[in-house]
Amino acid sequence: MNQLLKLSDFSVSFTTPRGDLHAVRGVDLSVAKGESIGIVGESGSGKTVLSRATMGLMPSTATCTGSVEFNGAPLSDLSHAEVRNYWGTGMAMIFQDPLTSLNPVRRIGSQLMEGLIVRLGMSKDQARARSVELLERVRIPDPYAAMKKYPGELSGGMRQRIVIAIAIACTPELLFADEPTTALDVTVQAQVLELLAELRQEFNMTMILVTHDLGVVAGQTDRVVVMYAGEIVEAAVTKDLFANMKMPYTEALMKSIPRLDQASGQRLRVITGRLPDPTTPEPGCSFAPRCEYATDKCRAEKPPLVTMQNGHQYRCFFPIGGSL
Amino acid sequence: MAGSGKLHLRLDSDPLLVVQDLVVQYKVNRKSFVSAVAGISFDVLRGETLAIVGESGCGKSTLGKAIMQLPRPQGGTVVLDGVDITALDGNDLRDVRPKVQMIFQDAISSLDPRLQVKNIIDEPLKVWKKGTAAERSIKVDNLLNSVGLDPVVVRDRRPYEFSGGQCQRISIARAIALDPVLLVCDEPVSALDVSIQAQILNLLQDMKEKLGLTLIFISHDLAVVKAVSTRVLVMYLGKICEVATPDDLYAHPAHHYSRALIAAVPIPDPEVGVDKIRVTGEPPSPVNPPSGCRFRTRCESASQRCAAEEPQLQEVGLGHFVACHHPVTN
Amino acid sequence: MKKLRPILLRLSQVCLVLIGATFLVSVLIRQLPGDVAVLINPAASLAERAALRQELGLDRNYFSAYWMWLSQMLQGDFGFFIFGGKVLPVLKTAIPPTLQLIFYTQIVALTIAIPLGITSAYKQGTRFDRTISTTLFSISSIPNFGIGLILSLLIGVKIGILPPSGYRPISEGLIQHFRLMVLPVMTLAIAPISTYTRLLRAEMIAALREDYVLLAMSKGLSDRRILLRHVLRPSCTTLMTSAALSMGGLIGGALVIEIIFVIPGMGTQLAKAIGTREFMAIQTYVAFIALFYVTFNSVVDILIGVVDPRTRNRRA
Ligand SMILES: Nc1ncnc2c1ncn2[C@@H]1O[C@H](COP(=O)(O)OP(=O)(O)OP(=O)(O)O)[C@@H](O)[C@H]1O
Ligand SMILES: Nc1ncnc2c1ncn2[C@@H]1O[C@H](COP(=O)(O)OP(=O)(O)O)[C@@H](O)[C@H]1O
Ligand code: SF4
Ligand code: SF4
Ligand SMILES: [Mg+2]
Ligand SMILES: [Mg+2]
Numbered sequence: 001m002n003q004l005l006k007l008s009d010f011s012v013s014f015t016t017p018r019g020d021l022h023a024v025r026g027v028d029l030s031v032a033k034g035e036s037i038g039i040v041g042e043s044g045s046g047k048t049v050l051s052r053a054t055m056g057l058m059p060s061t062a063t064c065t066g067s068v069e070f071n072g073a074p075l076s077d078l079s080h081a082e083v084r085n086y087w088g089t090g091m092a093m094i095f096q097d098p099l100t101s102l103n104p105v106r107r108i109g110s111q112l113m114e115g116l117i118v119r120l121g122m123s124k125d126q127a128r129a130r131s132v133e134l135l136e137r138v139r140i141p142d143p144y145a146a147m148k149k150y151p152g153e154l155s156g157g158m159r160q161r162i163v164i165a166i167a168i169a170c171t172p173e174l175l176f177a178d179e180p181t182t183a184l185d186v187t188v189q190a191q192v193l194e195l196l197a198e199l200r201q202e203f204n205m206t207m208i209l210v211t212h213d214l215g216v217v218a219g220q221t222d223r224v225v226v227m228y229a230g231e232i233v234e235a236a237v238t239k240d241l242f243a244n245m246k247m248p249y250t251e252a253l254m255k256s257i258p259r260l261d262q263a264s265g266q267r268l269r270v271i272t273g274r275l276p277d278p279t280t281p282e283p284g285c286s287f288a289p290r291c292e293y294a295t296d297k298c299r300a301e302k303p304p305l306v307t308m309q310n311g312h313q314y315r316c317f318f319p320i321g322g323s324l
Numbered sequence: 325m326a327g328s329g330k331l332h333l334r335l336d337s338d339p340l341l342v343v344q345d346l347v348v349q350y351k352v353n354r355k356s357f358v359s360a361v362a363g364i365s366f367d368v369l370r371g372e373t374l375a376i377v378g379e380s381g382c383g384k385s386t387l388g389k390a391i392m393q394l395p396r397p398q399g400g401t402v403v404l405d406g407v408d409i410t411a412l413d414g415n416d417l418r419d420v421r422p423k424v425q426m427i428f429q430d431a432i433s434s435l436d437p438r439l440q441v442k443n444i445i446d447e448p449l450k451v452w453k454k455g456t457a458a459e460r461s462i463k464v465d466n467l468l469n470s471v472g473l474d475p476v477v478v479r480d481r482r483p484y485e486f487s488g489g490q491c492q493r494i495s496i497a498r499a500i501a502l503d504p505v506l507l508v509c510d511e512p513v514s515a516l517d518v519s520i521q522a523q524i525l526n527l528l529q530d531m532k533e534k535l536g537l538t539l540i541f542i543s544h545d546l547a548v549v550k551a552v553s554t555r556v557l558v559m560y561l562g563k564i565c566e567v568a569t570p571d572d573l574y575a576h577p578a579h580h581y582s583r584a585l586i587a588a589v590p591i592p593d594p595e596v597g598v599d600k601i602r603v604t605g606e607p608p609s610p611v612n613p614p615s616g617c618r619f620r621t622r623c624e625s626a627s628q629r630c631a632a633e634e635p636q637l638q639e640v641g642l643g644h645f646v647a648c649h650h651p652v653t654n
Numbered sequence: 655m656k657k658l659r660p661i662l663l664r665l666s667q668v669c670l671v672l673i674g675a676t677f678l679v680s681v682l683i684r685q686l687p688g689d690v691a692v693l694i695n696p697a698a699s700l701a702e703r704a705a706l707r708q709e710l711g712l713d714r715n716y717f718s719a720y721w722m723w724l725s726q727m728l729q730g731d732f733g734f735f736i737f738g739g740k741v742l743p744v745l746k747t748a749i750p751p752t753l754q755l756i757f758y759t760q761i762v763a764l765t766i767a768i769p770l771g772i773t774s775a776y777k778q779g780t781r782f783d784r785t786i787s788t789t790l791f792s793i794s795s796i797p798n799f800g801i802g803l804i805l806s807l808l809i810g811v812k813i814g815i816l817p818p819s820g821y822r823p824i825s826e827g828l829i830q831h832f833r834l835m836v837l838p839v840m841t842l843a844i845a846p847i848s849t850y851t852r853l854l855r856a857e858m859i860a861a862l863r864e865d866y867v868l869l870a871m872s873k874g875l876s877d878r879r880i881l882l883r884h885v886l887r888p889s890c891t892t893l894m895t896s897a898a899l900s901m902g903g904l905i906g907g908a909l910v911i912e913i914i915f916v917i918p919g920m921g922t923q924l925a926k927a928i929g930t931r932e933f934m935a936i937q938t939y940v941a942f943i944a945l946f947y948v949t950f951n952s953v954v955d956i957l958i959g960v961v962d963p964r965t966r967n968r969r970a
Contacts (some may be wrong), residue, residue, distance in 0.1 A: 003865060040958065042517050042518070042519055043517045050399065055872060057868055057871055060779075062456070065907050068957050079448075079474075084871075084874050084876070086601055086874070087871065087872050087873060087874035088873045088874035089874065091872075092872055092873070093868070093869070093872045095865045095868065095869060096865075097865060098863060100865040100866065101865040101868075102865040102866055102869070102871045103870070103887075103888065104866070104888060104962075104964050105887050105888045105962050105964065106883070106884070106887070106962060106965070107658070111870075114870075114873065114875065114883075115873035115874065115875070118874070118875055118876075118879065119873065119875075141605070145663050150963040150964075151391050152963065152964055155381075155606055156380070157606055158606070163869065166869065166873065167872075169873075170873075170874075182626070184380075185380045185544040186544060186546065186585060186588040186589055187379055187584065187585060187588045187589075187602075187603050188379075188380075188606070189588065189601060190587075190588035190590075191412070191602070191604070193590075194602070195693065199820070212517060213518070213590065213592075213698065214518075215589070215590030215591055215592040216590050217592075218590065218591065218592050218593055218594045218596075219590050219594070229462070238594050239594045239595070242592070242593055242594050252519070253518060253519065254592065255549070256518055256521075256522040257520050257521075257522070257592060258522075258525070258545075258547040258548050258551035258552075259544065259547055259591070259592065260547050260550060260574060260586065260589050260591060261591060261593075261596075262550070262551070263556075263571065264550045264553070264569075264570040264571050265552075265554070265570075265575075266461070266551060267526060267529065268522040268525055268526055268551060269522065270519065270522040270526060271519040271522075272523075272525045274374050274520075313612060319647040
């Protein structure tokens, strides 16, 4: 298998006034070329920090440990300036909120052309021509007019397409999409997801799709990683995950979402409580305070990440359907 | 005003709220304006949960606020409990205000950051002189308890110290403080996490049963709507497309727009194939809406007639109404 | 026509502000103690005094007196000194030094504050950042006439590398002109440097946390490019607004500094006029000072519109 990204024992913590905040804890993850991986979890579970830290986009208050290998190169050993060479061309990112991820005082055209000129050394005219192509590709009507506009003059859906165009401008090998559709409504979400899937095929891109919506993951990814309190708690091939959930957390998450294929008027199952405080980690299983199957063992001892024969991983002493 | 018809009204069942031919316009500039709500009629029976769904910008929030006369609609009537509140003003309008309360999507910013939680909830009680300070204080504690918050812990804190879900609980407590009959919820869970979303939806359901509330539930998430509503109204660009019970609507959408909306919802099951019915592009500008059927610029089945003539609501099944010249047939 | 509309609107606003300011001054001046007629000719008879008062418009009510002054101004008659001479020639020599002083100060303040602000924001929390903020804070707490006196004495008199005071117009030698301007401009610039730096730092730190900066970073742009192209520009709006607002303080400061550094500008003249109850001259000077202020503010407002599209067409 051709590996593109490999994280080993990767952790991120922030120095805060209340003590060290452990946002990502001991993540091992490998991503093959061309694969599409979904990362799901509640808000605050560390999805954004994991993807941004992998790229090296972290504020100075963050400390990253463990290793990140990209195409065989150890990114975690490189300096900031060296890592930057991978941004745009090697890895790129789409952010959650299209309303805030474009610079409000610069025209769409200049924001799009910038990367092409700086990173690919294109001339202004080349960059302009390529930008128009890109805008056409992401289905912006009248790209020439759009180039001259400011972000404030476009709708959320259009802005997200432009963010996508910027991210794919230098044909990155790996695309992080951090909740790319959370701020959009269903019809636009469907359009944007479809566009991402097409682009992935076309440019043979690897994608890491971060979302809290299991519905989005189901249709778009080959493999799913479930995060809870900064850790991977379950990982499997998408079909396998939905068919044989092992982790009580994943199951609870699944049951708490209202579904179109259920009769109306049914009471939703809830996960009571909230994520544990990331500054004071639980001694045992981090899901124990909210888990309906929790025992004394769960509260005292940390469950290890178990890998099954088919590669399905889970972090639980009492997996659903028994440990096989 | 050519409305979209009133066949779906159930005036003989003594509805709590009857809205007829409601028009709300915003001024765009000196000359032009948009009709964010362009002649809508609907009713809500007592104890019902009416969901209003549609794309961003179709006028859902405007409709919700117009029921409360904020801002005053430019046309139409809103009859609450037999009283036409569009005809009221001054103190008369003030007197009916507490009967309708609203909760918003962005709970954190809808609460005054300078006030302590107890004052936020006490404020409406104080304004309406509901009891002495001591009585109100007990009521505040009861309200907090009823929305699942511990009064001892939360009373003296301020909104920014709470998560989105907790803030939404606080706004629910505030909204029910004055014993409203109708609660308008504008995307109450759109900004919340899935697990918290379920908690809030269940809380709303409990409150509704306990207090005998009637709900208007605005949302763009059709799965959420299906779980909570008893009747659904699909809106597009300020007009009604379809009215039906959720089970009918999801099983047999009759309007092309409803069908596309439903098809766009991602199903959390990789074995279920994705439905390829899609609407392309984005809604046209409401300043210059298309003639006839407003959806025709994005509709695959649009005909000449759709451009010439505005479709009126017609009954396609029991309690199932659609405003389309060529409804979807199954 | 459509484009002219905002400009016309702006112009009418400017006129209104000017009229309001000068009217207020004309009313206030009349409250100064002492009868001008007596000041001019202590020996004058009652009838002579009455004639004088009539000539000066002192017998009219506030509105009519103001109107008299305004119509004369509009006809290019800037009034006369009670003790002899026209105001116009004095005005002509007093305006350039004051405008130069203010203009140089703004330029110096911005050229120093922008790089300082950017660097402090970029190096937020480091020793550099902390040193800069403490230094600026402590210097800016000394009133500027104090700084002026210290600089004048220390650099001008003790060390003697620069002339301690005086003024030369540009026409009489550029080098001497600037040498004389260094100390007063430095004195005046210290307060705005401190304000601008702190403001820009705060704005840029906020902007650096925005998603669009992360997006720019993730394109692989250099830090320098990100700071200058993506962070500075949105932060500039606040800086420019602050520059416009500080204009009032700056004009006030300039008037005081002129006296310390013996610059024959509006400040010096105004002080003189107030001392001798030259109420016509005072009114004219104040009208011009208000004009500078309002013009500068309008220009900044227009510039902000150019730099920041968000302020132009606010769409729902
Ligand atoms: N205060 C306002 N001034 C001018 N136009 C407005 C105003 N508020 C809303 N509009 C316009 O009215 C239309 C309907 O807006 P509304 O907020 O009701 O939509 P919505 O369906 O609630 O959308 P969302 O799902 O984004 O909340 C939109 O075209 C919007 O741009
Ligand atoms: N810059 C930061 N400084 C301190 N803590 C942070 C920072 N960014 C994120 N965190 C914390 O890290 C944890 C994980 O956050 P995040 O990755 O954004 O979650 P998700 O994307 O899954 O919603 C949270 O507890 C959050 O508060
Ligand atoms: S280890 Fe125990 S507490 Fe944790 S998920 Fe499994 S059963 Fe629940
Ligand atoms: S009326 Fe015509 S355009 Fe409108 S939805 Fe029906 S078929 Fe489509
Ligand atoms: Mg996130
Ligand atoms: Mg809304």
